[in-house]
Amino acid sequence: MTVAWRPNGLESLRESLNFLLSNRIPRRFATRLMGWFSHIESPFLARISIAIWRRFSDLDLADARIDRFSSLHACFTRELKPGARPIDDDPRVMTSPCDGIVIACGPIEEGRLMQVKGSSYRLGDLVMNPELVGRYRGGQYVTLRLTPSMYHRFHAPYDCTVEHVSYIPGDTWNVNPPALKRIPGLYCRNERAVIRLVLEGSKEIVTLVAVAAILVAGIRLRFLDLLMNSFNRGAIELPCHASLGKGEEMGWFEHGSTIIMLAPRGASLAAGICEGVKIRLGRPLMQLQPISRGE
Helix, strand or coil: CCCCCCCCHHHHHHHHHHHHHHHCCCHHHHHHHHHHHHCCCCHHHHHHHHHHHHHCCCCCCCCECCCCCCCHHHHHCCCECCCCCCCCCCCCEEECCCCEEEEEEEECECCEEEEECCEEEEHHHHHCCHHHHHHCCCCEEEEEECCCCCCCEEECCCCEEEEEEEEECCECCCCCHHHHHHCCCHHHHECEEEEEEEECCCCCEEEEEEECCCCCCCEEECCCCCEECCCCCCCEEEEEEEEECCCCEEEEECCCCEEEEEECECEEECCCCCCCCEECCCCEEEECCHHHHCC
């Protein structure tokens, strides 16, 4: 399904230019080039690059653990000061795994999720696993976009054990609103990691789908010694057993991108969660029914 798009003055012109500049280029070449440039170890070059970045974005480094960076990549993947993101400790709540903007959210109906208003995609095309499709029938989802200037690490939404990770290779389309409006099933086309979490005290499985994008595309999980990116050949299945506490770091994107959180039937959106809301790591994202903790 595609979205009917009509020009609407200056805003539409900007969107069209943004789409052309960030997508109608050799995406893999641009990603490889930016990856090389961002890893150059030069504090001077990093300062200049960050200063330019700040002029064209809302980059805020006030809560970064360090204030001087040896490379642009070190700034992209920065850590936070201790206590910068308090984690809600209510056992009925799953927290946001990252800083982000809610792009879409709601019930998973007929195995489909919304990409943007008027455009949906099949859950099966996203996770490539029929068992997971069945598990989330009637469940809930939230799509969180991490803009390039945001904190790029993501964390466990609940006390859990990571039982399996599937890496699915793909493209590196930009995941910003202009691209989401124009590219049907974009998340299903991009490279991504499907991360299955078993919640502590229950058999409930929550899945995080980390979707990479253009420019320094790649996903790192701190419990797996592997950079998952578009230069890997073929899908990779990675059974694992990593125990994480609520709010504990799971990994990071090499650049801003998207996390789609899938929860089974019985979960509900936390108060105030709706399209367009900006949320921070550790704040309530979904409410669990009491039985989810087990008895």
